[in-house]
Amino acid sequence: xxxxxxxxxxxxxxxxxxxxxxxxxxxxxxxxxxxxxxxxxxxxxxxxxxxxxxxxxxxxxxxxxxxxxxxxxxxxxxxxxxxxxxxxxxxxxxxxxxxxxxxxxxxxxxxxxxxxxxxxxx
Amino acid sequence: xxxxxxxxxxxxxxxxxxxxxxxxxxxxxxxxxxxxxxxxxxxxxxxxxxxxxxxxxxxxxxxxxxxxxxxxxxxxxxxxxxxxxxxxxxxxxxxxxxxxxxxxxx
Numbered sequence: 001x002x003x004x005x006x007x008x009x010x011x012x013x014x015x016x017x018x019x020x021x022x023x024x025x026x027x028x029x030x031x032x033x034x035x036x037x038x039x040x041x042x043x044x045x046x047x048x049x050x051x052x053x054x055x056x057x058x059x060x061x062x063x064x065x066x067x068x069x070x071x072x073x074x075x076x077x078x079x080x081x082x083x084x085x086x087x088x089x090x091x092x093x094x095x096x097x098x099x100x101x102x103x104x105x106x107x108x109x110x111x112x113x114x115x116x117x118x119x120x121x122x
Numbered sequence: 123x124x125x126x127x128x129x130x131x132x133x134x135x136x137x138x139x140x141x142x143x144x145x146x147x148x149x150x151x152x153x154x155x156x157x158x159x160x161x162x163x164x165x166x167x168x169x170x171x172x173x174x175x176x177x178x179x180x181x182x183x184x185x186x187x188x189x190x191x192x193x194x195x196x197x198x199x200x201x202x203x204x205x206x207x208x209x210x211x212x213x214x215x216x217x218x219x220x221x222x223x224x225x226x227x228x
Contacts, residue, residue, distance in 0.1 A: 004165075039160075043222070044209065044220050044221060044222035044223050045158075045166075045209055045211070045220040045223075046220070047211075047216075047217050047218045047219065047220065049217075058216050060216075060217040061217065062123075062217070094165075094166065096166075101172070105154070106154065106171065106172045106213065107154075107213045107218075108156045108168055108171035108172075108177075108213060109156070109158070109166075109168065109211070110167075110168035110177065111165065111168075112165040112166045112167075113165055114163070114164060114165045115165070115166075
């Protein structure tokens with residue numbers, strides 16, 4: 001079964017760039033959609049966006065163009081970069097697969113990684 | 123963006139109880155509604171998709187219903203492992219948005 005594991009620095013300084021990688025095991029990154037979601041402390045989940053194996057992306061406008069996702073099919077990985085971070089970007093970051101129902105627009109997020117806490121602080 | 127509002131924000135219950143969590147969308151989303159279970163230190167788990175379809179290997183005590191703007195998640199005969207946080211998510215229109223979560227406490 002497909003498993004996902006996030007990796008990256010747990011501490012990032014304000015104004016710098018947050019970089020995370022998600023490694024997919026037990027299945028191929030193609031031909032799927034892959035998402036990043038985050039949960040700030042004490043708050044609800046926030047969808048960051050998705051990337052398709054082909055490179056097509058869709059980002060949450062709330063991030064004001066600070067987010068960039070990429071895919072490395074040779075390594076079965078996908079990544080997130082978030083620039084100009086502030087304390088408001090402190091959160092547990094999850095990577096996950098975005099699934100679409102066959103022949104429909106129904107979609108759901110499964111499976112998820114365990115998440116990685118990223119703290120923005122000097 | 124479509125706003126998702128869950129109620130209650132927290133709920134106390136006992137093993138064996140039946141509980142219902144409500145999720146309301148700020149506009150009609152047909153049945154493009156998913157439910158997830160979150161537990162500390164664990165990967166979030168999909169429970170229900172398309173408002174009422176039970177995901178693989180999810181116990182049948184979980185059920186979902188609703189359409190349009192109002193949805194419910196019901197858990198029958200609560201088990202100890204069900205005490206967690208539950209979140210709804212609309213998958214109708216990007217950005218896909220989540221409710222703030224309902225924490226189910228013993």
